[in-house]
Amino acid sequence: MYDFTEIFCSVDDFFKKFEPIYWQFLKQEKKRQRIRQATLSLSEIVTISICYKASQMHNFKAFFQLLCQYESRLFKELPCYKNILTLINQHQLAIHALHYALNQHKEDSYLWIDSTPLPVCKNKRIPKEHHALDDIASRGKSSMGWFYGCKLHLLMNHQGEIVNSDISNGHIADIRKVEKLVDGLSARVYGDRGYISQALKETLKEQGIDLITYPRKNMKVMLLPFSDEFHLRQRKRIETLIGLLKEKYHLVTGKHRSIAGFLSGVFSSLCAYQLCQKNKPQIHVVNSLAYP
Template sequence: MHDFTEIFCIVDDFFKKFEPIYWQFLKQENKRQRIRQATLSLSEIVAISIYYKTSQVHNFKMFFNLLCQFESKLFKDLPCYKNLITLINQHQLAIHALLYALSQKDESSYLWIDSTPLPVCKNKRIPKGHHALDEIASRGKSTMGWFYGCKLHLLMNQEGEIVNSDLSNGHIADLKKVEDLVNGLSATVYGDRGYISQPLKETLKEQGIDLITYPRKNMRVTLLPFSDEFHLRQRKRIETLIGLLKEKYHLVTSKHRSIAGFLAGVFSSLCAYQLCQKNKPKIHVIKSLAYP
């Protein structure tokens, strides 16, 4: 478990500038609903959500009990378990804003793209569905088989940092989210065979994006430059990133009871990775070289 004070300081630095804009936005969007500020600050609410994702505790109620027992001195007035969950879910938009600020919108020349399923229930319960998330979840198929839930689409740079992320229904094809992920960027993007599409490749070429993938078995084999061949082989590093999100930062869970709770959990996991993962899966980049 990471130091809560360290996480809080980083989060609080962001919300010192962003919080006035955030409350103004909420007032404009909810003119008929009165918005009350909680006893906890917005920074504390978001920091607790991220702190939970860095812990080894998979049950939020148990985490809350440990927080009351060992870290209660850090808070003036910690609300009850039910109210804390309500606050985190209510401010999932603030967690998303922090994630957007943490995303590395740099001028990296090389990026890697991939997606992963986020099942919201076990496969044997697929026929019954998940009523709390029926509006955003759907049946999809990945390399591991069928699932019911959503998909997380990620874009990673050579430092192992998340450049951009997006959520979609489970049945949405990976290549339909590529343009949203690379919007405003100019780089060479490496992906698996799920991103093969000549019309998409030509469209991205006009935007300054070069999409590189291995050909399918029934396609004509083209000789790639040595650098592209090398960078394609490093695509497994983004799978390492996804593995860290799932195993270390509790990205996938079937305990969500609302859409807001599901989104808050996903955004908190991504923020926890960006803030707390020290040894990110970096990729050594080489310059473009032709075959001898």
């Protein structure tokens, strides 16, 4: 269960420093568009979006009605349902910035990498037109089959915390996002067979990254050190993290009607996991020096 006040305090601590920079950036990017301050503060808007993702409710309208009925005392003045949706979508960049800030200082010597599809519609609707997300969605194939949408790429440490993330089109291969995810890091990264690439492995080696995967069936089997073998077997923990994002924090939904709405929903789910998930899927790290 989450606490409105606790989440708001965490969000507000960040925006006290970031908000002036954020408004200055918007004025520079949208010179011809008038930017009006809402009745709610930026911290309150982001808090509502995160709390919805942590509420176990699948309908934002029903969630907002309950918020107005039972928790309105926590806010100075709540707008109508249509306006709160507009505000959340308008400030998806602020939610993204909060997610990025929550990832900081969570580096580790051992990291796990994986990706998951973010379908924006059911498969039977793929042949039909889907104008809302045409600019970012595309057909892709995962281990579960074909889908139409995007991909979320995640990097996790042994404490179950998200170290880095990125969103791509559905057809983008997993190995094309590895360098961006591990940029500036130095660690041993464990992934599935989708990350096998000798050229990528050599490039990352120069940056201080050791990418470790199991070989394919048609490849020569090489014995791994005990620690690497153990950490590879723990790769299922990042799949547990993805399962929590989808089942508990509603990462995947087909109700988005704009790119801004889609992005705000994804980053709100990630922030909700980072702020509200107490028992994260942790991994016991085995020191490579202790086992030859």
